[in-house]
Amino acid sequence: MLGTQASPPAGSNTTMTTAKLSVYFLTVLLVFLITEAPSQMSTNQNQTPAPPRQRIRELGVKVGILPTGQLNTITDVEGVLVGQTTLNRGDNIRTGVTAILPHSGNLFREKVPGSVFVGNGFGKLAGSTQVNELGEIETPILLTSTLSVPRVADALLDYMLALPGNEDVQSVNPLVGETNDGYLNDIRGRHITREDVLSAIKNAKGGAVDEGCVGAGTGTVAFGFKGGIGTSSQKLPANLGGYPVGVLVQTNFGGVLTINGAPVGQELGRFYLKDELASPGAKVPQNRKETDADGSVIIVIATNAPVDARNLRRMAARSMMGLARTGASATNGSGDYAIAFSTSPDVRLGSLSQNERNTPRSIKSLANDSVSPLFLAVIEATEEAVYNSLFKATTTTGKGHTVEALPLDRTMEILRKHGLMSPR
Numbered sequence: 001m002l003g004t005q006a007s008p009p010a011g012s013n014t015t016m017t018t019a020k021l022s023v024y025f026l027t028v029l030l031v032f033l034i035t036e037a038p039s040q041m042s043t044n045q046n047q048t049p050a051p052p053r054q055r056i057r058e059l060g061v062k063v064g065i066l067p068t069g070q071l072n073t074i075t076d077v078e079g080v081l082v083g084q085t086t087l088n089r090g091d092n093i094r095t096g097v098t099a100i101l102p103h104s105g106n107l108f109r110e111k112v113p114g115s116v117f118v119g120n121g122f123g124k125l126a127g128s129t130q131v132n133e134l135g136e137i138e139t140p141i142l143l144t145s146t147l148s149v150p151r152v153a154d155a156l157l158d159y160m161l162a163l164p165g166n167e168d169v170q171s172v173n174p175l176v177g178e179t180n181d182g183y184l185n186d187i188r189g190r191h192i193t194r195e196d197v198l199s200a201i202k203n204a205k206g207g208a209v210d211e212g213c214v215g216a217g218t219g220t221v222a223f224g225f226k227g228g229i230g231t232s233s234q235k236l237p238a239n240l241g242g243y244p245v246g247v248l249v250q251t252n253f254g255g256v257l258t259i260n261g262a263p264v265g266q267e268l269g270r271f272y273l274k275d276e277l278a279s280p281g282a283k284v285p286q287n288r289k290e291t292d293a294d295g296s297v298i299i300v301i302a303t304n305a306p307v308d309a310r311n312l313r314r315m316a317a318r319s320m321m322g323l324a325r326t327g328a329s330a331t332n333g334s335g336d337y338a339i340a341f342s343t344s345p346d347v348r349l350g351s352l353s354q355n356e357r358n359t360p361r362s363i364k365s366l367a368n369d370s371v372s373p374l375f376l377a378v379i380e381a382t383e384e385a386v387y388n389s390l391f392k393a394t395t396t397t398g399k400g401h402t403v404e405a406l407p408l409d410r411t412m413e414i415l416r417k418h419g420l421m422s423p424r
Contacts, residue, residue, distance in 0.1 A: 053212065053394065053405070056259075056387040059412060060421050063260065063387065064380030069233035072384075073209045074246030076233040077302040079103040079343045082248065083204030084215030084229070085196040092186040094219035094398040097152060098143040098229055099200040100248060100300050102341050106163050108172060111136040111349040113309045114341035117316035119323070123296050123335020124149050127175035135309025136349055137341050139174050140201055143216035143250045143298050146180040148192040155197035177337060179252035179296035181219030183289055184398035209248070212392030216298075219398060220252035222389065223327070224270040224290035225406040226396050227251035230389025234377040241370070243305035245377035247319070251389040253336070254293030255329035259387060262418040264411055265327060272329050289403070294333030297323065299385075301340040301378055306347050308365040311374075316340040318375040322382025340378075 056063065057072065069076025081101040087093050102112045114137035116128040126149055131137055139160055144152045156174040160166060181187060200215065209231045211217075217228030233246040255272050257265030265271035272293040275282075299319045307315065316338035323336065330336055346364040366374075390406045397403075415421045 053392050053408065055211070056384065056391050059391070059408065061260065061415060063232075063384040064234065066234040066236070066377055066380055069235045069244045069246065071208060072233050073231045074100065074233060074248040074300065074302050075206045075209060076235070076244045077246040077304050077343060079206075079304075080246065080302050081204035081206055082209045083200040083202070084210060085192075085200040086214050086218050087191055087196065088213075088218060089191075092399050093189070093191050094185040094396060095145045095148070095181050095187070095191060096215040096218040097192060097197055097200040098215035098217070098248075098250065099204050100141040100143075100302075101201070101204050102137065102141075102302065102343050106165050107140065108138045108160055108163070108169060109165055109351045111138045112341045112343060113137075113307070113312060113347050113349060114339065115309050115313035115316055117313055117319070117338040117340070119320045119336030119338070120330050120332075120334050122333050123178065123337060125177050125298075125335070125337050126150075126153050127173045128337070130173040131175060131339075132313070137175060137339075139172060140204070141300055141339055142174070142176045142197065142200070143300075144176065144178055144192060145185060145187055145216070145219070146178045146182070147187050148190050149176050149178050151190060151192060151194070152176050152197050155194040156201075158194065159198055159201055175339070177250070177298040177339065179216070179220055179250050179298060179335070181252065183219070183221055183401055184396055184403060185219035186399060211388050213394055213396055216250045217389065217393070219396070220250065221289060221295065221403050222251040222386070223254055223257040223265055224292070225257075225390055226393035226403045227253075228389045228393040230385040230387065230392065232381045232384035232388060234381045236373050236377060240373045241305060241366075243303055243374065245305075245374060245381055246302045247378065247381035247385045248300045249382065249385045249389055250298040251386055253295040253297045253328055253334050254291075254331070256327040258325065258327035259411070259415060260420045262415055262420055264414050267414050268407070268410060272331075289401070293329045293331045296335035297328070297337070299323070299338040299382055301338060301381075302343065303340075303374065304343045305371075305374055306344040306365045307342045307371060307374065308347060308363065311366065311368065311371050312340040312342060314371065315374055315378050318378045319382040322379040323386065325379070325383045326386045
């Protein structure tokens with residue numbers, strides 16, 4: 001009996017084998033979860049996103065001689081609001097809308113003096129002729145993609161006509177600027193909708209402004225690198241009035257990138273006419289976006305200095321000098337426009353009643369001799385806004401093309417070599 005083992009029931013060997021296998025696989029799975037999963041979780045937790053790219057002053061480069069406003073943005077001009085809608089979908093949609101509001105009220109009833117200056121007119125700036133004829137801006141200023149101008153203008157009309165107090169309005173002059181983002185964006189698709197436009201306007205706010213590949217700058221290219229939205233501000237000293245001047249740009253143009261006088265584009269090997277100069281008479285490559293200078297730029301200038309439309313036009317003209325400092329070449333195919341306005345209550349153009357239309361207005365504006373410092377502020381703020389559009393933009397792929405961001409490390413090395421910033 002002691003040496004005798006009872007025979008197992010029929011089929012029990014199969015059952016025990018299956019049970020042992022199940023236990024084995026469960027044990028292996030448990031060991032894997034204990035040993036591997038924590039390490040994977042730890043790896044994911046330790047992965048941090050790349051730090052955001054910095055603006056040019058944040059990297060230790062001073063532009064110009066004037067001090068900046070508090071945030072160094074166009075919103076340093078009190079009352080100015082900026083809103084943006086960014087469309088970055090699938091492989092081919094890289095576009096958007098940027099809205100600049102001179103103030104938060106009903107612009108049709110409280111117009112601001114304004115003017116448009118044309119550096120080169122290869123563009124579709126809707127509403128510019130009436131602005132220059134009357135010296136007034138009566139809607140938010142919207143920036144977008146070239147073929148979306150009509151749809152954006154139509155949505156802007158919807159917004160203006162729906163504002164309380166505009167029930168009897170039968171004529172509105174929407175002001176819409178553009179640059180062509182067709183290299184990275186399906187521009188023919190005209191993907192911007194009424195809701196996108198209204199969102200940009202209704203979400204407009206003061207304070208910090210997003211820059212780089214956002215809003216109307218989502219699909220743009222500048223100096224062969226990724227362009228976009230950039231902004232800056234300068235503030236005059238108190239003995240010159242203490243007025244701020246803010247600038248916002250949508251950069252989509254080319255030339256020979258120059259930063260504080262340093263030939264950055266040349267030293268990075270990416271500049272206009274590079275191929276032609278290297279091999280005179282040789283066949284130029286068809287796809288040469290890196291050295292193509294055609295495109296456009298929209299420059300929006302704001303100040304609270306009491307400046308009338310005539311001197312605002314003179315200020316807008318000076319922005320082209322700031323553009324030139326960056327190395328822009330203003331080619332035949334580049335639409336270079338500047339829009340300037342003042343938010344000062346002293347020059348605000350409120351609606352007139354029927355009885356007031358034949359009486360003189362009382363407007364207090366600066367004399368010609370007082371605006372020269374404002375000219376310099378426009379030049380410097382435009383220059384820095386262009387740099388910020390490049391410094392904040394990131395490498396972008398769309399429509400089968402990739403446009404690299406400006407390489408900041410190499411750019412800083414070039415600026416150090418030319419003595420334009422302190423060695424770290």
